[in-house]
Amino acid sequence: MINIRSGTRVLSLILGVIFLLTACTVSNNSPSNVKSNETTDREKIILSCVAFNYDEVNNPVAKEKMNELGYDVEVVVLEDATTMNEAVLNGDINASLHQHKPWMDAYNKSKDKDVFMLTPYIHYNVFGMYSDKYKTVEELPDGATLTIPQDSSNMARALLLLEQQGLIKLQEGVAIPTTLDIIENPKNLVFNEIHVHQVVSSLPDVDAICCAKMFMVSNNISLDKEICTSDDLEDFGVGFVINPDRKNEPWVDALIKAYTSDGMRDEINNIFKGCYVPGF
Structure with missing residues (x-):
């Protein structure tokens, strides 16, 4: 025979477990948890x-x-x-x-x-010419050595800058010129062609370099070494x-x-x- 008092205690325990399970379900669907799930979406x-x-x-x-x-x-x-x-x-x-x-x-x-x-x-990207030794284009001596990037697009940009400054003349109609397209070089400039990321490091060893201005800033080199910048930004x-x-x-x-x-x-x-x- 089942003791009534004992049976009541068992029923109370069962109801307590059901209450706890229900509370957990409600908690997992609370607004704060729903928001967290939305964040991970x-x-x-x-x-x-x-x-x-x-x-x-x-x-x-x-x-x-x-x-x-x-x-x-x-x-x-x-x-x-x-x-x-x-x-x-x-x-x-x-x-x-x-x-x-x-x-x-x-x-x-x-x-x-x-x-x-x-x-x-x-x-x-602003592109320019920089020098440790000279302040203007006119000061560059005959036979000056210039470091320029060796990749095609940045070499072309350097040569077009030099042409804009009247230092060289390029073959007409060449979209991406190289040093082989120079048809006039009145100052007999000598070109040192190296990887674009190494151009700035050559600054003390040459008369001038041509590179993106970002390389000067990123290497903490004073911008008072800037001789000129190009007018080709939009390209x-x-x-x-x-x-x-x-x-x-x-x-x-x-x-x-x-x-x-x-x-x-x-x-x-x-x-x-x-x-x-x-x-x-």
């Missing part, structure tokens, strides 16, 4: 840059806007544009920001690739580079909106001290 976007423009790509102004639009941004620093392009094409990253359009076009042509640059551009826009197969994905529009705001224009001007000019 944001898509992750991986962007790359070089160390110099990390503060631009990882900028809180742009990243907060990306969050509002439904994306979490992770930024990775890679060594150079070639590595970035390979990562974009392989799907390891969504987009990169470093190379200018002519460099990307030369890469695509030489590698038979098709990486794609988004517009509007995020910034333009050398820098935009996010992506795999062309992804250009219609929703995150692409969000990326452009986030990085071309009025706030980002102010950030670019503040961070780069004139070596980058906003492109929007």
